[in-house]
Amino acid sequence: MITCSAPGKVYLFGEHAVVYGESAICCAVELRTKVSVEKSDENEIIIESILGRTGLDHDTHPYVSYVIEKMRRFADIKGVRIIIESELPVGSGLGSSAAVTVASIQALNHLYECGLSLEGIAKTAHEIEKMVQGNASPTDTYVSTMGGVVMIPQRKKLDLINCPIVVGNTHKFSSTKELVGNVAKLRSDFPSVIEPILYNIGQMSILAEKLVSEGDYKTIGKLMNINQGLLDAIGVGSAELSSLVYAARGSGAISAKITGAGGGGCMVALAGENNAEDIARAIENAGGEAIITNNTKEGVRLE
Ligand code: MEV
Structure with missing residues (x-):
């Protein structure tokens, strides 16, 4: 096998x-x-x-x-x-x-x-x-x-991120296909509004490339929080996700935002050296399931 x-x-x-x-x-x-x-x-x-x-x-x-x-x-x-x-x-x-x-x-x-x-x-x-x-x-x-x-x-x-990552799962199933379709509809209904939002989201990655190599997580965090606001603006947020995002930020996370298609699913927070456990607890108290993890340089591998 x-x-x-x-x-x-x-x-x-x-x-x-x-x-x-x-x-x-x-x-x-x-x-x-x-x-x-x-x-x-x-x-x-x-x-x-x-x-x-x-x-x-x-x-x-x-x-x-x-x-x-x-x-x-x-x-x-x-x-x-x-x-x-x-x-x-x-x-x-x-x-x-x-x-x-x-x-x-x-x-x-x-x-x-x-x-x-x-x-x-x-x-x-x-x-x-x-x-x-x-x-x-x-x-x-x-x-x-x-x-x-x-x-x-x-x-x-890019370089690996040198801080713990805390994921918060809302346990609300979300369909990527449906959410991508909703954004496409919004973009075709209001191109002059939605296209600049998508462009601005892209600009954050361009700015962050240098910040990742400098290890400037504080600034990366500020941009991630702005990205969260723009994801809300294009309609992929939810009350459950916002509640986990604010719980994480309130307990000292460097940043917290949706990850993936949104609607339900997960949010992600960057933690400082010593506060991943506190952030995980805050996410759990807000009704989510928290997972503390780390980035990995290894992709697909033979076990
Ligand atoms: C889903 O994980 C991420 C989306 O950007 C869709 C995609 O990139 O295919 C929402």
Whole structure:
């Protein structure tokens, strides 16, 4: 049996704006999805996860089903058993769909010796996200494949962030496809208002590139908080997310904002050297589930 894992991610800047070609900065985080694969004698596809045990099934396991179909371009896949285990909550803005897609491609790549490069994995994973979600940017799949702190669309690796990251999960499911669609509608209804907002979000990533290399988290934090205000302005906030964001800021976080598509899902806070536990407690007291994590330079890997 071969096992590969791929990390989730948080956005420091730029979700939604990146769909329109603006810059974003994303960090891979040390929360992983593991995919194990083995050939089976019967010519049967079996996919097992907390969502159930299915064959090729585009409703229950859309990402892995498309992975198998795509990987049949490179290998003669007949009978295979695929087991998915994840530390990433599904539909929460932490990139669980990218992580399962990337880890499955790499696991099958090893099992069938397809010879796909990391660039090839990121590209195939992005094609699959677009098939499932519609208008998906390459961000989540690229960061999950390569790891580290990455600026998109430049695909430029930045220095790692040297402070703890606290994630707050609202446990409210959100559909990326629906939220991306809502922003598209708002942009087409009010282009003169929404386009400058998306442009300004992109400008924060451009400013932050230098700040990341200088380790100036205080200024990065100020910009992240402005980014949060602009995400609210384009309608992807929610009462639950705001409540966790303000709880984190109130307990000393350097910054706190939505991460990912919004609507529900998760927020992310940057913590100081000694206050990650306090921020996590404040998030829990405000009704969220807190996870203290860190960024990671490692993308998809063989376990
Ligand atoms: C979702 O994690 C991030 C969005 O920007 C969509 C995308 O980039 O595909 C909302």
